[in-house]
Amino acid sequence: MDLFSAVVTLFLVMDPLGNIPVFLSVLKTVPAERRRAVLLREIAIAYLVLLGFFLLGDYLLQFLRLEQEAVSIAGGIVLFLIALRMIFPGEGGRAGDPLEGEPFVVPLAIPLIAGPSALATLLLLQRSASSSKGELLLALTIAWLVSGILLLSSTFLHRILRERGLIAMERLMGMLLVMVSVQMLMNGVRVFIGP
Numbered sequence: 001m002d003l004f005s006a007v008v009t010l011f012l013v014m015d016p017l018g019n020i021p022v023f024l025s026v027l028k029t030v031p032a033e034r035r036r037a038v039l040l041r042e043i044a045i046a047y048l049v050l051l052g053f054f055l056l057g058d059y060l061l062q063f064l065r066l067e068q069e070a071v072s073i074a075g076g077i078v079l080f081l082i083a084l085r086m087i088f089p090g091e092g093g094r095a096g097d098p099l100e101g102e103p104f105v106v107p108l109a110i111p112l113i114a115g116p117s118a119l120a121t122l123l124l125l126q127r128s129a130s131s132s133k134g135e136l137l138l139a140l141t142i143a144w145l146v147s148g149i150l151l152l153s154s155t156f157l158h159r160i161l162r163e164r165g166l167i168a169m170e171r172l173m174g175m176l177l178v179m180v181s182v183q184m185l186m187n188g189v190r191v192f193i194g195p
Helices: 003-014 016-027 032-064 068-087 108-113 116-128 133-152 154-193
Strands: none
Touching: 003 016, 003 068, 003 116, 003 133, 003 154, 016 032, 016 108, 016 133, 016 154, 032 108, 032 116, 032 133, 068 116, 068 154, 108 133, 116 133, 133 154
16 A cells, blocks of 8 residues: 555545534633644544554464464455444434533544544554555554644634534545455455465
8 A cells, every 4th residue: 555545545444524522612612712722632632642552553463373364354354344324323422411511532542533443443554554664654644633733723624614514524525445354354365265
């Protein structure tokens, strides 16, 4: 997987456009003058979590003795399920019960930005990518940065796109992720079956 594909995959899984309504809902009790600082802190914490997983994830896969084909096939299935949730979301909210006071780590940094989906995708890309670790780190940083910028401008984007526009964008991102997941699954099966 090249740099662009890795950036797009990580960006789609982080789903910043789908998270905008949740972010706005969680931050509505935070004083307006503190919101930007809280958002910056949560985005930075999410990056540290993703970076920690990036550095330690390969050791976890080696410890579990997983082969590249298994990771690629499992990655395709997991990404496909994530994409289906983006296209056909469930009835329940994604932020959980509303918290009193200023959010810290949960639910903004984890699980909304650096959630299980993003961490699993990072592991799978790391294990199945033919690119270097430096290239994957760059892809992670770019995807996180673009997601962070979109989340920092969440009030503006919500005003322009409204609820229906954000839902449409999330569905479109889900469709793109379906295609990425099917390709990842096909690559894993092709390598497993052989020439």
